[in-house]
Amino acid sequence: xxxxxxxxKHLPKKNCGKCNYPTCLAFAMQxxxxxxxxxxxxxxxxxxxxxxxxxxxxxxxxxRFGSGQRAIEMGDETEIYxxxxxxxxxxxxxxxVSDQLxxxxxxxxxxxxxxxxxxRVGQTLGFDSxxxxxxxxxxxxxxxxxxxxxxxxxxxxxLVSSSPERMKVAASKVAARRPLLYGADQRNLxxxxxxxxxxxxxxxxTGAKDLNEMADLAAKAKATGLEDLVLDLGSKSLKDQLxxxxxxxxxxxxxxxxxxxxxxxxxAGKGEEAVLKGMLAVMxxxxxxxxxxxxxxxxLPLFVLRQNIYTDPQVPIQVKPGLYPVNGAKxxxxxxxxxxxxxxxxxVLADIEKSKxxxxxxVVDSEGLSVMTAFSAxxxxxxxxxxxxxSSAAKERSGSEVLVMPGMVSRMSGKLQELSGMRVVVGxxxxxxxxxxxxxxx
Amino acid sequence: xxxxxxxxxxxxxxxxxxxxxxxxxxxxxxxxxxAIGGETGMPFLSYEGAMVxxxxxxxEVLDYLEELPEQVRKEFQADCEDPVTxxxxxxxxxxDLICLKLHSTNxxxxxxxxxxxxxxxxxVLRAVDVPLIVYGSGHEEKDAKVMEVVSNxxxxxxxxxxxxxxxxxxxxxxxxxxxxxxxxxxANLDVNLSKQINILLIDFGTRKDRIVxxxxxxxxxxxxxxxxxxxxxxxLAALMGDSMLQVxxxxxxxxxWKAKEASEELEGHDxxxxxxxWWEATTGLAALVSGADVLIMRSPSSAGIVRRxxxxxxxxx
Numbered sequence: 001x002x003x004x005x006x007x008x009k010h011l012p013k014k015n016c017g018k019c020n021y022p023t024c025l026a027f028a029m030q031x032x033x034x035x036x037x038x039x040x041x042x043x044x045x046x047x048x049x050x051x052x053x054x055x056x057x058x059x060x061x062x063x064r065f066g067s068g069q070r071a072i073e074m075g076d077e078t079e080i081y082x083x084x085x086x087x088x089x090x091x092x093x094x095x096x097v098s099d100q101l102x103x104x105x106x107x108x109x110x111x112x113x114x115x116x117x118x119x120r121v122g123q124t125l126g127f128d129s130x131x132x133x134x135x136x137x138x139x140x141x142x143x144x145x146x147x148x149x150x151x152x153x154x155x156x157x158x159l160v161s162s163s164p165e166r167m168k169v170a171a172s173k174v175a176a177r178r179p180l181l182y183g184a185d186q187r188n189l190x191x192x193x194x195x196x197x198x199x200x201x202x203x204x205x206t207g208a209k210d211l212n213e214m215a216d217l218a219a220k221a222k223a224t225g226l227e228d229l230v231l232d233l234g235s236k237s238l239k240d241q242l243x244x245x246x247x248x249x250x251x252x253x254x255x256x257x258x259x260x261x262x263x264x265x266x267x268a269g270k271g272e273e274a275v276l277k278g279m280l281a282v283m284x285x286x287x288x289x290x291x292x293x294x295x296x297x298x299x300l301p302l303f304v305l306r307q308n309i310y311t312d313p314q315v316p317i318q319v320k321p322g323l324y325p326v327n328g329a330k331x332x333x334x335x336x337x338x339x340x341x342x343x344x345x346x347x348v349l350a351d352i353e354k355s356k357x358x359x360x361x362x363v364v365d366s367e368g369l370s371v372m373t374a375f376s377a378x379x380x381x382x383x384x385x386x387x388x389x390x391s392s393a394a395k396e397r398s399g400s401e402v403l404v405m406p407g408m409v410s411r412m413s414g415k416l417q418e419l420s421g422m423r424v425v426v427g428x429x430x431x432x433x434x435x436x437x438x439x440x441x442x
Numbered sequence: 443x444x445x446x447x448x449x450x451x452x453x454x455x456x457x458x459x460x461x462x463x464x465x466x467x468x469x470x471x472x473x474x475x476x477a478i479g480g481e482t483g484m485p486f487l488s489y490e491g492a493m494v495x496x497x498x499x500x501x502e503v504l505d506y507l508e509e510l511p512e513q514v515r516k517e518f519q520a521d522c523e524d525p526v527t528x529x530x531x532x533x534x535x536x537x538d539l540i541c542l543k544l545h546s547t548n549x550x551x552x553x554x555x556x557x558x559x560x561x562x563x564x565x566v567l568r569a570v571d572v573p574l575i576v577y578g579s580g581h582e583e584k585d586a587k588v589m590e591v592v593s594n595x596x597x598x599x600x601x602x603x604x605x606x607x608x609x610x611x612x613x614x615x616x617x618x619x620x621x622x623x624x625x626x627x628x629a630n631l632d633v634n635l636s637k638q639i640n641i642l643l644i645d646f647g648t649r650k651d652r653i654v655x656x657x658x659x660x661x662x663x664x665x666x667x668x669x670x671x672x673x674x675x676x677x678l679a680a681l682m683g684d685s686m687l688q689v690x691x692x693x694x695x696x697x698x699w700k701a702k703e704a705s706e707e708l709e710g711h712d713x714x715x716x717x718x719x720w721w722e723a724t725t726g727l728a729a730l731v732s733g734a735d736v737l738i739m740r741s742p743s744s745a746g747i748v749r750r751x752x753x754x755x756x757x758x759x
Contacts, residue, residue, distance in 0.1 A: 083671040237757060250449040300717055313667070
């Protein structure tokens with residue numbers, strides 16, 4: 001986004017007030033903060049409009065492929081490090097299907113990929129896309145595998161072929177699904193771009209030996225009228241991938257260099273290195289990863305890494321408040337309470353588990369704050385704890401009369417005992433003291 | 443041909459180098475010293491600044507097996523019943539150094555004496571010739587005593603002793619300083635607290651090139667993103683010139699084995715063992731990418747994946 005001063009240069013400087021702001025400078029400042037629209041100025045020139053539109057375009061273009069609810073959005077990232085704000089569009093994972101498989105096996109494989117699903121903290125984790133590969137070199141085989149994959153699932157498709165002719169035949173069958181065409185290189189650029197343009201599909205660029213060549217390729221593709229581009233930097237090693245992706249992200253975001261301002265595709269291959277490449281893409285600027293093959297056991301850590309890295313750092317990570325049994329807690333086991341800041345919760349939970357003593361863990365809604373922070377901010381009071389006891393029907397469910405509180409907030413023990421009507425026991429100050437504490441308690 | 447501009451960051455700061463272990467010329471008995479730190483750019487970006495010292499993997503050895511998951515026990519079999527054979531097994535599986543955790547000293551468990559624990563340290567030192575990291579049991583008062591005895595028992599070996607926290611740093615760091623060992627400064631997931639503990643240690647007399655910082659690396663699915671960003675922020679602040687953060691970073695990935703996904707069958711999904719191996723490996727990879735100089739790892743299979751990742755990231759493979 002351009003600064004207020006850059007915008008101001010393009011305004012008429014009449015201070016006419018027709019935009020509902022007293023001066024052009026005031027209007028420019030509102031524009032810079034996205035609180036006003038350029039159209040509100042009746043006098044801005046066409047050149048000014050064009051200049052501002054270009055400089056306010058996102059540093060990395062938002063590219064969509066697929067259709068409907070499962071369409072994938074890539075790019076439009078604005079940060080180098082996630083703590084600066086957040087990463088916006090989670091890395092998408094595609095798994096490849098070869099067109100050399102018999103038709104029913106194509107369907108079987110797509111269904112198998114689609115069926116890899118995990119439920120975790122309220123989200124469903126799974127693969128996002130199917131990449132159909134033109135391994136056969138046979139246009140009808142490729143087209144029929146693409147059609148079969150499309151009918152077998154609702155996931156967005158990547159069509160992988162270096163032949164514009166075969167790409168055209170296959171992509172025309174599923175153009176309404178808006179597949180990503182992968183890809184165009186120096187040799188086939190004009191023909192491949194014409195297929196993409198005709199069918200309205202995004203296109204991936206590949207085969208460049210360095211970033212200069214890639215920028216060249218992107219410029220040529222753009223000159224044909226294509227805007228929705230994706231870059232395959234063709235990284236051979238993890239080092240190449242990390243360095244290439246880091247350079248592209250920095251060039252786009254920091255230098256506002258537009259020539260490489262597109263999402264990055266990582267063609268990871270298979271085996272251990274592919275998983276590592278996928279994980280690296282999640283952390284460092286990859287928008288789409290294609291795996292030839294990946295096991296379920298490798299997929300879950302990959303999915304969870306993505307879930308973690310794409311968490312909004314500005315929102316405290318919270319767990320759901322409520323009463324949880326630990327170590328098979330039954331009637332009469334003590335209740336321990338803590339806050340719903342996820343790190344606090346994980347630590348306390350792990351320490352209770354370590355004790356092997358059955359206990360109930362009451363997670364109090366402290367708006368995601370840790371114990372001491374919540375206490376200081378008035379988000380962890382005897383009243384709030386009692387409310388949590390009531391809303392989770394803790395006393396009834398646990399049949400417990402003992403409530404263990406974090407030692408750090410022992411000051412509220414008297415009031416809590418009075419309000420809860422339970423026997424309040426002050427627990428250890430540090431979670432690491434829980435195992436010993438629980439063993440002695442029982 | 444398009445000329446893409448150069449994006450090299452100009453960092454003013456540099457991470458200090460810490461040397462682990464001591465060789466015969468310093469009175470120690472290690473085959474060689476291992477250097478960590480020295481970065482002049484963000485992790486593995488060779489165009490920003492050379493990563494002069496490759497990140498290291500320390501194999502975890504426990505003297506009390508209570509906490510050791512069955513799967514890891516199977517990987518080591520009988521070797522893990524004795525810290526000596528366990529340490530040797532780690533070396534044959536490619537560990538760069540050994541991290542010995544003296545959990546047996548915990549007064550709430552076996553309550554072994556500091557002297558007994560120090561004997562274990564000496565035995566491991568005799569069995570392997572790599573540098574050693576030594577932790578107590580996490581019991582504050584006992585650790586102070588254990589570290590003092592361990593420090594005196596191996597006075598010339600330049601051990602890396604864990605750990606100094608804001609609430610209890612004097613006795614442990616005094617024990618380290620007494621025999622010129624190095625020390626792990628520990629802060630709980632916070633850039634400012636990390637800086638604070640380093641300031642306290644240096645004010646107390648610890649040399650900066652004897653400090654390795656552990657900002658607590660939370661495992662995959664257990665707050666990893668939080669640690670990942672704290673690590674990046676620490677490293678960025680150091681490269682921008684904050685001298686109190688210009689120290690190497692150490693991350694313990696063994697907590698990954700506490701994650702549910704790494705320790706329990708998931709209904710409808712096979713492959714617990716492979717998943718668990720990847721759980722620790724993924725935690726290790728995230729630590730490396732965000733700035734770790736040393737990883738303490740539990741499973742040799744996970745460590746193998748991470749070692750190959752370091753190869754790949756360093757341009758070796």
